[in-house]
Amino acid sequence: MLEDVLIAPSILSANFLELGSELERISSADLVHFDVMDGSFVPNLSFGIPILKQVKKATELPLDVHLMIEHPDSLLDDFIDAGADYVCFHQEAAPHAHRLISHIHERGCKAAMALNPGTAPCVLESVVGDLDMILVMTVDPGFGGQAFIPSSIEKVREVRALCDRHGVAPLIEVDGGIGTANAAAICEAGANVLVAGSSVFRGDYADNIQSIREQARQGISRQA
Ligand code: DX5
Ligand code: ZN
Numbered sequence: 743m744l745e746d747v748l749i750a751p752s753i754l755s756a757n758f759l760e761l762g763s764e765l766e767r768i769s770s771a772d773l774v775h776f777d778v779m780d781g782s783f784v785p786n787l788s789f790g791i792p793i794l795k796q797v798k799k800a801t802e803l804p805l806d807v808h809l810m811i812e813h814p815d816s817l818l819d820d821f822i823d824a825g826a827d828y829v830c831f832h833q834e835a836a837p838h839a840h841r842l843i844s845h846i847h848e849r850g851c852k853a854a855m856a857l858n859p860g861t862a863p864c865v866l867e868s869v870v871g872d873l874d875m876i877l878v879m880t881v882d883p884g885f886g887g888q889a890f891i892p893s894s895i896e897k898v899r900e901v902r903a904l905c906d907r908h909g910v911a912p913l914i915e916v917d918g919g920i921g922t923a924n925a926a927a928i929c930e931a932g933a934n935v936l937v938a939g940s941s942v943f944r945g946d947y948a949d950n951i952q953s954i955r956e957q958a959r960q961g962i963s964r965q966a
Contacts, residue, residue: 744913744934747958748772749951750806752917752939753797754788754886761793765801767947773806773828775917775937777886778821780811783835784884791817791824798825806937808856808917810883811835815842822849830854830877830915833865843872854915858882859891863900873912875935876901880928881918886939890919895931902932922957929961 750773756764765774776797779788798805804827811817814831815838821829829846833855836842846853854875857865859882866876878901880894894916901914916933921941928936936958942950 744911745962746934747929747955747962748913748935749942749955749958750775750915750935750937751942751947751951752777752886752937753943755939755943757943758789761797762800764943764947765797765803768942768951769801769803770948770951771803771942773935774801774803775806775808775939776826778807778809778811779884783812783832784810786884791820794821794824794826804828806830806854806915806935808877808937809835810856815845818842818845819849822846822851826851828852828854828875830856830875832856832858832883833861834858839869840872843869847872854913856883856917859894859897863897863904866901866904867908870905870908870912871910875913875915876905877915877917878933879918880916880920883918888919890924895924895927898928898931898933920954922953925954925957926961926964929958930964931961932965934962 751768752775754777781787806828807826843853852874856877881888915935917937
């Protein structure tokens with residue numbers, strides 16, 4: 743199991759007119775989280791393949807592409823060609839999860855599956871051994887800056903227990919309303935990849951990343 747935490751700033755909260763320098767300002771992070779929204783799976787639109795290509799050129803950090811889209815199979819190759827390192831699709835949008843995961847792996851990328859707050863961890867039972875990362879959404883996806891759903895902490899604990907029962911240790915990522923106030927508790931429950939948008943892209947981004955990282959490490963050190 744990963745002993746440390748990975749911090750993944752969500753550039754949904756960045757200043758898009760200054761994206762190059764915004765990426766430089768988060769260079770102390772571990773991943774860049776790239777939120778793709780289609781206006782159908784979630785009630786919002788964000789950015790897509792042409793922007794991902796530009797981001798790939800502007801950072802050396804791995805790109806964590808979170809596809810909040812219907813029919814993720816239809817655009818998978820385009821996102822991989824554009825530079826995705828982690829490809830995360832939503833369980834709720836993917837009736838053929840095994841096929842998707844296999845394809846992501848055949849293309850040399852890491853496969854992740856996201857669960858909305860209303861989706862029970864049991865849907866992981868038959869795919870958990872194939873996943874590199876599980877994304878537990880801690881808000882209903884669609885917007886940055888929403889309030890963290892407190893019951894997510896127990897859900898992360900359940901997901902970690904499910905992985906333990908299967909004898910596997912994929913990364914467990916959380917996304918939505920994450921910051922210094924909850925990083926320790928969510929990591930103590932078992933998360934080890936923290937997406938953070940609005941709590942990073944304000945004031946001094948490097949300081950924010952460091953503060954979240956310190957809280958997260960405290961939580962990890964308290965893990966049972
Ligand atoms: C929400 C997105 C998140 C979002 C997080 O639908 O998946 O990645 O940008 O933003 P904050 O950290 O502000 O909740
Ligand atoms: Zn996201």
